[in-house]
Amino acid sequence: MHMLDLILVLSSIGAWAVSGLMSLGGGWKARLGTGLGVLGSLAAGVGAIRALAGAPPATLNVHLWGLPVRFELDALSAAFLVPLHLIGGLGLLYGREYWPEDLPKGAGRTLRFFYGTIIASMSLVFVVRQGILFLVVWELMAVSAFFLVSTEHERADVRRAGWVYLVSTHLGTLALTAMVILLGHRLGGFPWAPLRGASPAAVDGWILLLAFLGFGFKAGVFPLHFWLPGAHASAPSHVSAILSAVMLKTGIYGLLRVSSLLPAIPRGIGGTLLALGAFTAVFGIGNALAQRDYKRLLAYSSIENLGVIAMGVGLGWTGRATHDPWLVALGFGGALFHVWNHAVFKGLLFFGAGSVLHATGTRDMEVLGGLAARMPRTAWWIFPGVLAVAALPPFNAFLSEWFLYRGLFAALQRGYPWSAVVALVALALTGGLAAVAFARFYAVLFLGQPRSAAGQHAHDPSGVMLAPMAALAILCLALGLGSLLLLPMLDRVVAVIAPGAKPMLVSGMGRDLAWITGLEVLLLLLGGLALAWIRRSPRPDPALAPPTWDCGYAAGTTRMQYTGSSFADGWSVHLPGVRSHMRRIKGLFPKPLRFRTEVQDAMGDLLVAPRMAALAERLLWFRRLQPGFLSVYLLYVLLTLLGVFLWMLLRAQVLG
Amino acid sequence: MSPDFLIALTMLTNFALVATSRINKAIQLAVVQGVLLGLVPLAMGLGRHVHILVVALAAVAVKGWLIPYLMRRAARQLQIRREVDPYIGFTVSLMLCAAGTGLSLLVAHSLPLKPGTPYPLLVPAALATLFTGFLILVSRRKALTQVVGYLVLENGIYLFGLLLVEEMPVLVETGILLDLFVGVFVMGIVINHIRVAFDSVDTRHLAELKD
Numbered sequence: 001m002h003m004l005d006l007i008l009v010l011s012s013i014g015a016w017a018v019s020g021l022m023s024l025g026g027g028w029k030a031r032l033g034t035g036l037g038v039l040g041s042l043a044a045g046v047g048a049i050r051a052l053a054g055a056p057p058a059t060l061n062v063h064l065w066g067l068p069v070r071f072e073l074d075a076l077s078a079a080f081l082v083p084l085h086l087i088g089g090l091g092l093l094y095g096r097e098y099w100p101e102d103l104p105k106g107a108g109r110t111l112r113f114f115y116g117t118i119i120a121s122m123s124l125v126f127v128v129r130q131g132i133l134f135l136v137v138w139e140l141m142a143v144s145a146f147f148l149v150s151t152e153h154e155r156a157d158v159r160r161a162g163w164v165y166l167v168s169t170h171l172g173t174l175a176l177t178a179m180v181i182l183l184g185h186r187l188g189g190f191p192w193a194p195l196r197g198a199s200p201a202a203v204d205g206w207i208l209l210l211a212f213l214g215f216g217f218k219a220g221v222f223p224l225h226f227w228l229p230g231a232h233a234s235a236p237s238h239v240s241a242i243l244s245a246v247m248l249k250t251g252i253y254g255l256l257r258v259s260s261l262l263p264a265i266p267r268g269i270g271g272t273l274l275a276l277g278a279f280t281a282v283f284g285i286g287n288a289l290a291q292r293d294y295k296r297l298l299a300y301s302s303i304e305n306l307g308v309i310a311m312g313v314g315l316g317w318t319g320r321a322t323h324d325p326w327l328v329a330l331g332f333g334g335a336l337f338h339v340w341n342h343a344v345f346k347g348l349l350f351f352g353a354g355s356v357l358h359a360t361g362t363r364d365m366e367v368l369g370g371l372a373a374r375m376p377r378t379a380w381w382i383f384p385g386v387l388a389v390a391a392l393p394p395f396n397a398f399l400s401e402w403f404l405y406r407g408l409f410a411a412l413q414r415g416y417p418w419s420a421v422v423a424l425v426a427l428a429l430t431g432g433l434a435a436v437a438f439a440r441f442y443a444v445l446f447l448g449q450p451r452s453a454a455g456q457h458a459h460d461p462s463g464v465m466l467a468p469m470a471a472l473a474i475l476c477l478a479l480g481l482g483s484l485l486l487l488p489m490l491d492r493v494v495a496v497i498a499p500g501a502k503p504m505l506v507s508g509m510g511r512d513l514a515w516i517t518g519l520e521v522l523l524l525l526l527g528g529l530a531l532a533w534i535r536r537s538p539r540p541d542p543a544l545a546p547p548t549w550d551c552g553y554a555a556g557t558t559r560m561q562y563t564g565s566s567f568a569d570g571w572s573v574h575l576p577g578v579r580s581h582m583r584r585i586k587g588l589f590p591k592p593l594r595f596r597t598e599v600q601d602a603m604g605d606l607l608v609a610p611r612m613a614a615l616a617e618r619l620l621w622f623r624r625l626q627p628g629f630l631s632v633y634l635l636y637v638l639l640t641l642l643g644v645f646l647w648m649l650l651r652a653q654v655l656g
Numbered sequence: 657m658s659p660d661f662l663i664a665l666t667m668l669t670n671f672a673l674v675a676t677s678r679i680n681k682a683i684q685l686a687v688v689q690g691v692l693l694g695l696v697p698l699a700m701g702l703g704r705h706v707h708i709l710v711v712a713l714a715a716v717a718v719k720g721w722l723i724p725y726l727m728r729r730a731a732r733q734l735q736i737r738r739e740v741d742p743y744i745g746f747t748v749s750l751m752l753c754a755a756g757t758g759l760s761l762l763v764a765h766s767l768p769l770k771p772g773t774p775y776p777l778l779v780p781a782a783l784a785t786l787f788t789g790f791l792i793l794v795s796r797r798k799a800l801t802q803v804v805g806y807l808v809l810e811n812g813i814y815l816f817g818l819l820l821v822e823e824m825p826v827l828v829e830t831g832i833l834l835d836l837f838v839g840v841f842v843m844g845i846v847i848n849h850i851r852v853a854f855d856s857v858d859t860r861h862l863a864e865l866k867d
Binding site: 634 | 802
């Protein structure tokens, strides 16, 4: 019976692929394609939730081009398939209005085609259990994402973001190819099945290192994150939602899957990942604070959240290395819970950012403002996402970070001080900075008064775009309040990631969550009562109300509000990538001066880009091999042929 | 006629091809070589297989009539008769061709091929023809002579294919023939475009297309 779940997932993959193809046709075919995609998401969602709810893993063995291939749906795959098909299906609906098919700019049809292929290939990434095919579907996903990112390829910055992404993802694939080969040697074949009872070997460390390099590029862990902000900001918003909410997580999935195949995790590697994740989190949120482009801000916040997830994985690996089931449960459980939470709230935030972009046409938050009065529904539905990303109760992300705090304190008690201390400080700092960054995000975009004409006439999108946001917003709260129900599922997933570990979350965290949920419900009730009591008094006449943030000035202008940059000034000036440009003030009656700041990524723009430019300069030498004469190219062929002949001739002598 | 004799004649046409500067003569020699090669399978006594017979006849027809017809027409339209000023002079080309042939004779014995072929000249001649084709392609300037080089190159491949002729399915052979025909056809069009664009068929001008 449980085979049915796998069949549901596989048929959903087919449905998405067909949906992409149909959308190329346009008209009724595109509408049918959308329907197919939504149906596919429902099917995969049902299959994956059944697998999470306790169905045994379903396996399908087939032969493809003479190679044995395995497809498997277990709790770990299902844990990633659920957010994929949630955001994927909602994004498809959202995209119907956000990026209409017959838009003159960009290619609406190719956008839909690659949207179908990315969902299909990503689903395959989660169910394929064979090295070679894994690489194939991984590449398919990466290339689809490239085409999605460069949808608006008529703009130079979009093209650049697309190329940077393409190069980064291929560097990652290079490492993954080596990893798959090593893993194939270790497992004795390309099909992936956990090695049980084998003794640890030195090659395990290399496999994990290569996996970290390859999957880290996708997940955007600190030194490998530089492709991410540009790509996420340039893609259409519902695509950004998919990239950020799910595609980054394929990196985490890969790390978890590969480590689950190995019999043991070498000591020290968990602590390293913990520290790196901690640094990534602080770095990401620090940069998010400084951004003017609100989609880049969200992208940096994704880096932060992936850092938090990486901390969880590092903690879990430490637990596996020291055979500590409590750390394993809290680390992996927290990481997975955060994967779900981040998918939900970041999907919501990107949908919301897309609505703002759709209404105003600009990604610069300094020219917007006061949108809450003009787009009240968007402002209302995005608010839970803002609270969730700041890890405030009663929303979902608070709980996953709670798991991590519990795990880190447990690690501290067990005497792995350095990484746990670093991570605890970083996690606390990240939470605080995230609250500041998203207070800024919400306040500058939605509160105050419009800073330019761009946002004057903004209006709410229609229900097609609002409904997905509403669904995710409700889910943010539901995941926060219903977390007790999720514990058994998390236990099942942890059992896959760390074979042989005892399930401890239900027994260990149940009391915590019950208390927290009770308190949260109480607070919500009290808050609701307080609100009702305030609303009881008659509202003042809106005609008499002063403009927002008037502050009693006689003739305030909109330029007298806080700007996004001034709000973040206290924190962001210390970042290495921030540059301020202002001339010195001279004389008693200075002329008008302009002040300008720009933010560059400390890693990508300041470190990698100049070196890449220098390397490209050097590689120009190879252009000399390309004179453009046909004869010379043929000569190369001839010389190669002669070289092969000579080798044949001399082989016997050289090799003896 | 023994196949070895035909193969030896093929090798001689290689030398003549490399040494000639007149385009008409080069085309003529390429035709002779093509027809000689078309006859080789018949001389080998493979005429009893119907498919080999058909392919050999098709090869003779395409190489002996269709391709030279196309090329002569192009030469007439373009009004060129001679290959002047090649990258590698005719004398040096001749010496290189000799060296290549010698090398082929040497190498042919060290190739990991099926032992015991009854025709000892077949593999060296194939390699030598291949080499000659390349030499012409590399050393000549006029697009038309380069097409001749391409023909010779294909002849070498065809000769090599004869080694396996009894196992080679008819599809592969007709594929090679079709490939050759399409190649010449396309190059004919390209030559015309080069002429229209640059007012000459000197392939040096193609370097201007480089970005």
